[in-house]
Amino acid sequence: MDLIAPLDALFLLAESREHPMHVGSLQLFEPPEDAGPDYLREFRAALLADKTVRPTFSKRPATWLGAPQMAWTQDDDVDLDYHVQRSALPGPGHVDQLLDHASTLHSALLDRHRPMWELHFVEGLADGRFALYSKMHHALVDGVSAQRLMRRTLTTDPFATELMRPWNLPRKPGPPRPGKSRLGGLIDTVTSARSSTTALMRATRTGLVRQQLTLPFEAPRTLFNVPIGGARKCAVRSWSMDRVKQVKKATGATVNDVVLAMSAGALRAYLLERNALPDKPMIAMVPMSLREEDDVDSQGVKVAALLCNLGTDIADPLERLRVVSESTRRNKEVYRSLTPAQTLAMAGVMLSPMAAMLLPGFASVATPPFNIVISNVPGSRESLYWNGSRLDATYPLSIPLDGQAVNITLTSSGDNLDFGLVGCRRTLPDLHRLLDHLEDSLAALEDAAL
C-alpha cells in the first residue's frame, strides 16, 4: 500500500457525482484498407491477450485510516474485459451521435473499486472510421501525461506488427521520466521546501495575484461561472494548422495567441447571442511553456499558469488579438520575476491546472480569479498508427468545475489543431454553437489580417 501524493489525493477528495475528476480523449482512426467487419473485435481481443498490467493501471484507492483517499492498493486481478469496452453509435452514425455518446461516457464516474481508467472502442461511424474514447482519473495522471501515454501506444509505422497496450508500455529509456513522475518529483521538491500543500498554494496565489495586477480588470461574472451539475456536453472539431499559422505570420503573434484570440471571439459571440456579454473582458487561465525557442536547458520545468485578458469586450478581431498578445507577453514577464520557489509551485499547478480550483479558500483570492481554462496540450505532427489504423484526430476532453462550466483544450495532431470542448450540460445545453463561433472567429481574423 502506497500513500497517495497530496495533490492527487485532492482529486479523489474533491470528486463527487457533480464533479467527476477524470480526463478523457476522443480519438478518430481510419482502419487499414484490408480491415474486415471483425477488425475491432479482433483488435480488442489481441489487446486483451496481454494481461500484464503496470502499476499505474492496476492501482486503486484503498481505505486507510478510515479515509478512501489516502492510499493506493494494487489490484492483483485487473478485469481488462471491464476496462476495455466496445460500443456503437446509433444511426446515422454522424458526428452528432458521436458527441452524444462521448458526452454520456464522459459524464459517468469511474468505479473506485477498480483501477480508475477505461477505454471504449466505438464503431458505427457512417464514414467507416472508428473512435477511441479513453478516460483516466486525474489522481492517476494529468491531462498532458494522459495524452503522452496514449501517444506511446502509437507508431509512425503503418505496418508495425508489435501492438502496444497503454496498460503495459515498455519503460522509457533515460533519466527524464514522463509527466506524472515529474509532477511527483515536483511535489516532493515543493513540499520538502515549503513543507505543505497549503504553502504551495500560497506561492501559487502570489503568482496569480501579481499577474492580476497587470490586467485591466478583475474577471467579470459570466454565465460560465456558476455551480455545475454532473452531466456533460462534449463538442469537438479540427482546424487546419496552416490557417492559424497564416494569421500568426501576418500579425507577428504566436500560435497560442491566435488560438486564444480565436477562442475569445467565439466566447464573445456566444455571450452576445444570449445578451450576456459583460462590459469587462473575460480572463482565461492558460497553462503555457515559458521556455524560449533557443532555450536548450531541458532539465528545468518552465511552465506556468498564465492569466490572459481575452479582450471579449472588443469587437475588432485584430485589436482583440493585440490585447491577447500583449497580455500573455506581460504576464510571462511577471512570471519571470517570481522567486524560483514560486515558479516551481506554479509549475506544479500548471501540470494540473484544476488543482488550484479545488483548494478550500482558493475561490476567495479574487471574485472569480478567471473565467475559463484554455489549454493547448503539445501534440504530434507525424502520421501515427495503432494496429495499422491511422490516427486522424485527438480531441482532449477535460474537466469543467464549479465556477468554470466550460473547458477548452486543444492539441496539434498531424496538420490540424484539434479542439475538445467540455461543458456542464445544464449550463451549456447548446455547447456545439461554440464550434460554429470558433470557425467564424478564425475566419474574421483571416479576413482582417490577410
Add this chain to the structure above:
Amino acid sequence: MDLIAPLDALFLLAESREHPMHVGSLQLFEPPEDAGPDYLREFRAALLADKTVRPTFSKRPATWLGAPQMAWTQDDDVDLDYHVQRSALPGPGHVDQLLDHASTLHSALLDRHRPMWELHFVEGLADGRFALYSKMHHALVDGVSAQRLMRRTLTTDPFATELMRPWNLPRKPGPPRPGKSRLGGLIDTVTSARSSTTALMRATRTGLVRQQLTLPFEAPRTLFNVPIGGARKCAVRSWSMDRVKQVKKATGATVNDVVLAMSAGALRAYLLERNALPDKPMIAMVPMSLREEDDVDSQGVKVAALLCNLGTDIADPLERLRVVSESTRRNKEVYRSLTPAQTLAMAGVMLSPMAAMLLPGFASVATPPFNIVISNVPGSRESLYWNGSRLDATYPLSIPLDGQAVNITLTSSGDNLDFGLVGCRRTLPDLHRLLDHLEDSLAALEDAAL
C-alpha cells in the same frame, strides 16, 4: 417543495457509487414490418414532441435543511433529450453485446440534478429487433410500479395511432391509484398508526423472525453474501410458461414454487461448480401475494415478504420442490397469524423488499436473515405493442445490495417467463452461468415429474 416519504428518502440516503438504487428493465421489441432504417429515430422524435411531464417524472431531490434527501422540487424545464437516449450495440449484435450494454447502463448512477429516470433505445441487434432499457430511481417508484407504468405505454392494438409516453400517461380512472400512491398511502397509514419508520421496521422484523422459527436453519453464509462493488453484470433469458405449468400440474405445486425450485437448483449448481455449497439450505426472501384465488376483496393489499427454504442442500429436484412448497405454505400461515398492523407493515416492505436491507440494524436480526431476493412480478399474457412494435420480452433488472450480491426477478410476458438477473460484477463475473443452470434445473424437474 414536497417532503420525501421516509421510505423513499431511505433509497436516496442509502445510495452510493457502490449501491445505485434504481430499478431497471430491458424490453425487446419487434418493429413493424414496414419500419425503415429511421424508424427508431422517428419514434424517439415523436415521443419527444410532447413535452408535458407529469410530477413523478419531473421531480428531483432538493436540498432542504442542508440535506439533499429530504425534499422534492419540481423541475420546470425537463431536458427530455437527456432522459430519452439512443445507443447501439457493437457487432455482431448478439445477446452477449446486449447484456454487456445493459450491464454498463445499469451500473451508472442517475443524475440527482435531474428527475431520476432514463430511457435508452438500443439498436444494432443482429435479428432486427430493438431493445428498450429503462431506469427509474427506487425513491420515485418501486419495481412493481415501474413495471406497471411501462405497461401503460403499451396497447393490445398493433395499429394504434395514439402514442403513449411514460412521462405523460393519462390519469387512471377510478379510485384505486397505481402502486406508488398505494405505497404512499400505506406509509401514511403505518406511520400514523405506528408513528415512525423504526416502528414499521420493528413490525417487519417480528414477521421475519416468526417465519424464521418455522425454518429448519438460519441462512448460511454463501459467496453471494458479501459486500459489493459498483459495477453490475446483467443476464436475461426467457422460459416458456407451458414448461413451468406442466411441472406445476404434475406435482401439485404452485407456479411460484416451481420457479423457486428452479432457481434453487441453479444456485445449487453454481455453488457446487465453485466448491462453495453450504451444508445448510439457502433462504430466499420472496415477495408474494397472500390473496386466495377466490378472494374478491380488491381493496386490501395482501402481499408479504415470505422467507423460503430453497432446499439447496438437496440433490433430488422433486424433493427440493417439495421442501420449497412446504416452506412457502407454512410461512404463509405464519403470515396470517400476524396482527393487521404487522401485516400492513410487511406489505409496505414487500412493495420495496430492498428497504428492509437498508435500515441500520436490520442486518443484526439474524446472520444473514436470508441469502437472496427472488421476486416474481406480475406481468401480462396479452400481445402488447408500442408504436406498432410488438413487445417480445420484458426482463426486470433489480438491485443487488451489500450481502445480497445477486438478485433474481422475473415476470410473465406473453407465453413466457422472463428472468432478469443482476449481480455485482466483482462477485459474479460469470453470472451468465446461472442462466444455463436455470435451464438445467428446469429440465431436471421436467425429467423427474413428467
